[in-house]
Amino acid sequence: MRQVWITRHGEPEVLQVRESPDPTAGAGTVRVRVKAAGINFADILARLGLYPDAPKPPAVVGYEVSGVIDQVGPEARRFREGDRVIGVCRFGGYSDTVVLPETAVFPLPPKMSFSEGAAIPVNYLTVYQMLxxxxxxxxxxxxxxHSAAGGVGLAAIDLCRIAGAEVIGTASTPKHERLRERGVSHVVDSRVEDFESAVMRITEGKGVHIILDPIGGKSWAKGLRCLAPTGRLVTFGFSSAVTGKRRSVFALVKRLAQVPWLKFNPLTLMNENKAIVGVNLGHMWHMQDEMRRWGEQILGWYEEGRMHPTVDKEFRFEEAPKAHHYIQDRMNFGKVLLVS
Ligand SMILES: NC(=O)c1ccc[n+]([C@@H]2O[C@H](COP(=O)([O-])OP(=O)(O)OC[C@H]3O[C@@H](n4cnc5c(N)ncnc54)[C@H](OP(=O)(O)O)[C@@H]3O)[C@@H](O)[C@H]2O)c1
Structure with missing residues (x-):
């Protein structure tokens, strides 16, 4: 099989394709020949050495794939050879072949393409949990x-529409028109304009009820201030720690110092009627039944035509460094995939 390896921490060029013998499906597992594998911002953090959960290099990351089952292990009963599926994996997804427990595999809906399938698990499960x-x-x-034009951001817009909520988004300016076309009522470029003042102006001083914030650092302090009473700040990432194509420990420490540690305390939250919610999908792996239910609901919405994953660009395995550059250069509008 072919896999994209993080050979060491560093710039995107540390990603290299290597070959190894095919794995075999063991008890309760299935083998999937991968058509598309999702790239997530967490993979960039892993490549940079900023993601404590990631395996140490040399390692293969990747959380999600779509493809066709070509081998069913003993005691695996849910699938047959030839089934088109979506698979969720804890690392190892940047591969043209994966072996997964059958409980981590979903049937690909008949109308869904392999590319759409690989764009669903991380983005939509995370947003489902958050909202x-x-x-x-x-x-x-x-x-x-925040980062409304990214994979998670566009999934959030989809699920907010289903919930009947209004979205204010932040994104780089060239993406604003396309976000408005998706129904986002106001778009702010937080690198050009202070998002706190913009939100207070847009909402006429009332603030917002939910904030999805994967930026971290001082963004969380501003977010807490523009929450309406009963509001919820959802913290689920720390992308502000990424300041270049190599890790900067100085930038990381600076962003950590900007976290409003004193505001994150029960007495302040009680007096302001606000909540802080933390979400890390990667730490939900032991809750397979729960995640399965969420996944079935999401795929049900897809089949009803109520949500549409946005696939932006596909890169071949040997182009993995280009794919990481593309995301870090803030070019993507939606999901970026590796295709075999
Ligand atoms: N906790 C969880 O379970 C969980 C799960 C999934 C994702 N996440 C987090 O959610 C965020 C979005 O993830 P994603 O996979 O959907 O990625 P993504 O949004 O596609 O990420 C790329 C976009 O993020 C924006 N961005 C913000 N800060 C950036 C920076 N320092 N460097 C480069 N781009 C930056 C850029 O868009 P603009 O310039 O337009 O803003 C860029 O196009 C990430 O922080 C990720 O770690 C967390």
């Missing part, structure tokens, strides 16, 4: 979505 499971989203609420 519906922990954020208690309600119709009519205002939601601030």
């Amino acid at each position: 519906f499971v922990m954020g208690s989203i309600k119709s009519g609420e205002r939601v601030l979505v």
